Amino acid sequence: MTDGTPEMTGLERTALYKSLGNPLRRRILDYLGRHGEANSTVLARELGESSGTTSYHLRKLAEQKLIEEIPEKSGGRERWWRTLPFSHTTPDPATMGPEEYAAAEQLALLKIEMDTRLFRRAHEEYRGPEGWAQVQRTGTWMTHEDLMAFVRAYQELLDRYGRPPEDVPEGARHMYLRFYAAPEPVGEWNSEPTGP
Template sequence: MTDGTPPTAGAPEPAADPETPAAPAELTSLERTALYKSLGNPLRRRILDYLGRHGEANSTVLARELGESSGTTSYHLRKLAEQKLIEEIPEKSGGRERWWRSLPFSHTAPDPATMTTEEFEAARHLALLKIDIDTQLFRRAHEEYRGPDGWAHVQRHGTWLTRDELTAFMREYRALLDHYGHSRETAPEGARPVNMRFYAVAEPMGEWNGEPTGP
């Protein structure tokens, strides 16, 4: 499971891509558990979504836009900063007024079999939340499809791959996205935030229509 939600609108799926400092490559189980709980918190997701769309905000702006108290948004901003999902903007902050922006973010979850019970439950809760969000995006993609040159695209494919080939494909998929994609700050005129999702899953072990399904 890779999550880049914060960087893009609606995602941190942080985006985030959003390339500057990212979350630590190696996290402990406790750190991953805290991360999943943060990304699974509805208000923190809304804060990350707002920063992804608008670039920056302070607790007062977020309180007004999200219908919360500034004390509540200030608390959650500090927690997101502790996990390197956002950072303070020094040149705009002064006194009690602190401005924040999202940070690039990418994280690949470990094998669930290696997780502690608490970590697994936090990851499971986050996964269910993301499935709900992704289902809404899937429906929108179908409803807003206007042909192969439009803004909405849906494709389905099936093929045979070895595990090494699938892993290589995933690396190249990510490299292709990095090649064509832009951060909010460097996006050219006419660019819009685009939510992209990709999943791949092998058929179950055993026979299917008389043929082996492979590893």
């Protein structure tokens, strides 16, 4: 479900996952996220593609409401684009049809690959507890209610300390943050129970 918007259908989610899994569209979204705005010519030059190709993918991203045209900068054939705020939570895979599940799985594999590189970079660039690169790993006992409250508090922290693109102070850097939580498998380890 996206923030404040109606529930997406399975077909809409399938199209979204396929779009987000497209390597060029991901690079376009990444560029717009870092630079704020661009047109097809700028993107073609920066990403090593033709302007016809970047223009096509920009239109497709706009159809899915991931980006929007900047009317005050656009004129004639020159159209400038910026990203739109977007949030999506993938539903329970058991509720997905085969095509949606396959698209979601492909996107998940792409994200895992990107996150693995990011995790390795964070370790390589770690310069102590006061540096830009930080790595935290821990484990604790929680009830399901505790976990849900923790996830909400994590989002509140992101909202409190994150800055929107139009309010970035000098010295700020774009940060990649990830949060994972997974219960230990139920079973035994050294003859001790690991779950209920």
